[in-house]
Amino acid sequence: MTSKQFIRSGAYVERMVILVILWSVASPSHAHLMVEQHGTLNFTDRGAYFVLSIPVTAFENVDNNDDRKLSGDELGQHVSTIKRQIQSHVQLYNDAGEQFPLEGLMLSIEPPDEDPHAPAAYLVALGRFTIDASELSPVLRISFIGDNPNKQIFRIKATRGTVSRTLTFRPGSDRQPLFN
Numbered sequence: 001m002t003s004k005q006f007i008r009s010g011a012y013v014e015r016m017v018i019l020v021i022l023w024s025v026a027s028p029s030h031a032h033l034m035v036e037q038h039g040t041l042n043f044t045d046r047g048a049y050f051v052l053s054i055p056v057t058a059f060e061n062v063d064n065n066d067d068r069k070l071s072g073d074e075l076g077q078h079v080s081t082i083k084r085q086i087q088s089h090v091q092l093y094n095d096a097g098e099q100f101p102l103e104g105l106m107l108s109i110e111p112p113d114e115d116p117h118a119p120a121a122y123l124v125a126l127g128r129f130t131i132d133a134s135e136l137s138p139v140l141r142i143s144f145i146g147d148n149p150n151k152q153i154f155r156i157k158a159t160r161g162t163v164s165r166t167l168t169f170r171p172g173s174d175r176q177p178l179f180n
Contacts, residue, residue, distance in 0.1 A: 034051050034124050036053050036110075036121075037122075037146075038052075038053055038155050038156070039053065039155070039156045041140065041178070042158075043131070043161075049126075049127070049128050050129065051126050052090060052124070052125050052142075053110065054122065054124075054125060054144055055144075055146040056068060056123060057147035057148075058089075058144040058147075059078075059081075059085055061078070062074060062081055062082055067119060068147065069118075069119035069121050070109050070121075075109055075123070079107065082107060083107070086125050087102050089142065090125070090141070090144075091140070092138055092140055092141075093138065094138060094139075095136070100131045101130050103127065106126045107123055108123070108124045110122040110123065136179070137179055139177050140156065140167070140169075140176055141174055142156065142174055145171055154169040154170075155168050155169075163179060
Protein backbone atom coordinates (compact mmCIF):
# COMPACT_ATOMS: atom_id res chain seq x y z
CA MET A 1 0.00 0.00 0.00
CA THR A 2 1.42 3.37 -0.96
CA SER A 3 1.39 6.30 1.47
CA LYS A 4 -1.37 7.99 -0.57
CA GLN A 5 -3.48 4.82 -0.41
CA PHE A 6 -2.82 4.58 3.34
CA ILE A 7 -3.95 8.17 3.89
CA ARG A 8 -7.09 7.63 1.79
CA SER A 9 -7.84 4.28 3.47
CA GLY A 10 -9.22 5.92 6.56
CA ALA A 11 -6.70 4.26 8.89
CA TYR A 12 -4.57 7.40 8.81
CA VAL A 13 -7.54 9.63 9.57
CA GLU A 14 -8.72 7.31 12.33
CA ARG A 15 -5.30 7.37 14.00
CA MET A 16 -5.04 11.14 13.73
CA VAL A 17 -8.50 11.58 15.28
CA ILE A 18 -7.51 9.37 18.19
CA LEU A 19 -4.33 11.38 18.76
CA VAL A 20 -6.17 14.69 18.63
CA ILE A 21 -8.74 13.41 21.13
CA LEU A 22 -6.03 12.16 23.48
CA TRP A 23 -4.10 15.43 23.32
CA SER A 24 -7.24 17.56 23.75
CA VAL A 25 -8.39 15.64 26.84
CA ALA A 26 -5.18 16.45 28.72
CA SER A 27 -5.66 19.63 30.75
CA PRO A 28 -2.77 22.09 31.24
CA SER A 29 -2.44 21.20 34.93
CA HIS A 30 -2.38 17.47 34.15
CA ALA A 31 -0.76 17.35 30.75
CA HIS A 32 -0.01 13.64 30.77
CA LEU A 33 -1.55 11.31 28.23
CA MET A 34 -2.01 8.55 30.79
CA VAL A 35 -1.63 8.08 34.53
CA GLU A 36 1.58 6.24 35.41
CA GLN A 37 1.29 2.46 35.04
CA HIS A 38 -2.29 2.71 33.78
CA GLY A 39 -3.74 2.07 30.39
CA THR A 40 -6.81 1.66 28.27
CA LEU A 41 -7.81 -0.88 25.65
CA ASN A 42 -10.82 0.16 23.57
CA PHE A 43 -12.41 -2.28 21.15
CA THR A 44 -14.12 -1.04 18.00
CA ASP A 45 -15.21 -2.76 14.81
CA ARG A 46 -11.80 -1.80 13.34
CA GLY A 47 -9.58 -3.25 16.09
CA ALA A 48 -8.49 -2.65 19.66
CA TYR A 49 -6.72 0.61 20.48
CA PHE A 50 -4.48 0.82 23.49
CA VAL A 51 -2.63 3.45 25.49
CA LEU A 52 -0.20 2.39 28.22
CA SER A 53 2.13 4.32 30.54
CA ILE A 54 5.29 2.27 31.17
CA PRO A 55 8.15 3.04 33.59
CA VAL A 56 11.45 3.55 31.79
CA THR A 57 13.07 1.08 34.20
CA ALA A 58 10.95 -1.70 32.69
CA PHE A 59 12.95 -1.43 29.44
CA GLU A 60 16.33 -3.03 28.86
CA ASN A 61 19.31 -1.28 27.25
CA VAL A 62 17.66 2.07 26.50
CA ASP A 63 18.84 4.29 29.37
CA ASN A 64 22.32 5.29 28.20
CA ASN A 65 23.32 7.25 31.33
CA ASP A 66 21.59 4.98 33.89
CA ASP A 67 19.56 7.84 35.40
CA ARG A 68 16.39 5.66 35.28
CA LYS A 69 14.84 8.18 32.89
CA LEU A 70 14.57 8.58 29.14
CA SER A 71 15.57 11.72 27.28
CA GLY A 72 14.37 12.64 23.82
CA ASP A 73 17.80 11.69 22.46
CA GLU A 74 17.68 8.28 24.15
CA LEU A 75 14.18 7.71 22.79
CA GLY A 76 15.39 8.58 19.30
CA GLN A 77 18.39 6.27 19.57
CA HIS A 78 16.41 3.31 20.90
CA VAL A 79 12.96 3.65 19.34
CA SER A 80 13.22 0.30 17.49
CA THR A 81 14.39 -1.51 20.63
CA ILE A 82 11.61 0.05 22.69
CA LYS A 83 8.96 -0.91 20.13
CA ARG A 84 10.24 -4.52 20.02
CA GLN A 85 10.11 -4.72 23.82
CA ILE A 86 6.57 -3.35 23.90
CA GLN A 87 5.48 -5.89 21.28
CA SER A 88 7.11 -8.61 23.38
CA HIS A 89 5.52 -7.53 26.69
CA VAL A 90 2.07 -6.31 25.59
CA GLN A 91 0.18 -8.95 23.66
CA LEU A 92 -3.40 -9.79 22.79
CA TYR A 93 -4.50 -13.39 22.05
CA ASN A 94 -7.64 -15.20 21.00
CA ASP A 95 -9.04 -18.27 22.79
CA ALA A 96 -6.85 -20.57 20.68
CA GLY A 97 -3.70 -18.74 21.79
CA GLU A 98 -3.10 -17.00 18.44
CA GLN A 99 -1.59 -13.56 18.83
CA PHE A 100 -3.16 -10.50 17.23
CA PRO A 101 -0.65 -8.17 15.55
CA LEU A 102 0.17 -4.83 17.16
CA GLU A 103 0.38 -2.05 14.58
CA GLY A 104 0.93 1.69 14.39
CA LEU A 105 2.92 1.85 17.61
CA MET A 106 3.63 5.45 18.65
CA LEU A 107 5.71 6.56 21.62
CA SER A 108 5.79 9.66 23.80
CA ILE A 109 7.93 10.42 26.82
CA GLU A 110 6.21 11.97 29.84
CA PRO A 111 8.56 14.59 31.35
CA PRO A 112 7.78 16.22 34.70
CA ASP A 113 5.25 19.09 34.59
CA GLU A 114 7.74 21.55 36.05
CA ASP A 115 10.35 20.91 33.32
CA PRO A 116 8.94 19.74 29.98
CA HIS A 117 12.46 19.31 28.53
CA ALA A 118 13.74 17.05 31.33
CA PRO A 119 14.18 13.30 30.89
CA ALA A 120 11.07 11.27 31.70
CA ALA A 121 10.55 8.40 34.13
CA TYR A 122 7.61 7.13 32.04
CA LEU A 123 6.94 6.46 28.40
CA VAL A 124 3.46 6.31 26.88
CA ALA A 125 2.78 3.83 24.09
CA LEU A 126 -0.20 4.05 21.74
CA GLY A 127 -1.07 1.30 19.29
CA ARG A 128 -3.70 -0.79 17.60
CA PHE A 129 -4.26 -4.51 17.66
CA THR A 130 -5.77 -5.93 14.49
CA ILE A 131 -8.63 -7.98 15.90
CA ASP A 132 -11.95 -9.10 14.46
CA ALA A 133 -14.91 -7.54 16.26
CA SER A 134 -16.51 -10.99 16.56
CA GLU A 135 -13.71 -12.24 18.84
CA LEU A 136 -15.54 -13.15 22.05
CA SER A 137 -12.92 -13.59 24.75
CA PRO A 138 -9.56 -12.00 23.95
CA VAL A 139 -6.77 -12.43 26.48
CA LEU A 140 -4.39 -9.60 27.31
CA ARG A 141 -0.83 -10.14 28.52
CA ILE A 142 1.28 -7.38 30.08
CA SER A 143 4.60 -8.63 31.43
CA PHE A 144 6.68 -5.49 32.01
CA ILE A 145 8.53 -5.43 35.32
CA GLY A 146 9.88 -2.15 36.68
CA ASP A 147 12.85 -1.79 39.01
CA ASN A 148 10.86 -2.00 42.25
CA PRO A 149 7.57 -3.56 43.43
CA ASN A 150 5.69 -0.26 43.03
CA LYS A 151 6.57 -0.22 39.31
CA GLN A 152 5.45 -3.79 38.62
CA ILE A 153 1.67 -3.27 38.67
CA PHE A 154 -0.38 -2.07 35.70
CA ARG A 155 -4.08 -1.21 35.74
CA ILE A 156 -5.89 -1.44 32.42
CA LYS A 157 -9.45 -0.42 31.63
CA ALA A 158 -10.78 -2.52 28.75
CA THR A 159 -13.94 -1.36 26.99
CA ARG A 160 -16.05 -2.99 24.30
CA GLY A 161 -19.34 -1.26 23.57
CA THR A 162 -21.09 -0.72 26.89
CA VAL A 163 -19.02 -3.35 28.72
CA SER A 164 -16.02 -2.13 30.67
CA ARG A 165 -13.58 -3.91 33.02
CA THR A 166 -10.57 -2.75 34.99
CA LEU A 167 -7.84 -5.36 35.27
CA THR A 168 -4.64 -5.45 37.31
CA PHE A 169 -1.49 -7.03 35.88
CA ARG A 170 1.54 -7.96 38.01
CA PRO A 171 4.29 -10.58 38.04
CA GLY A 172 2.62 -13.98 38.33
CA SER A 173 -0.66 -12.54 37.03
CA ASP A 174 0.34 -11.13 33.67
CA ARG A 175 -2.31 -12.76 31.46
CA GLN A 176 -6.04 -12.19 31.85
CA PRO A 177 -9.20 -12.72 29.82
CA LEU A 178 -10.87 -9.40 29.06
CA PHE A 179 -14.51 -10.31 28.54
CA ASN A 180 -15.94 -13.60 29.82
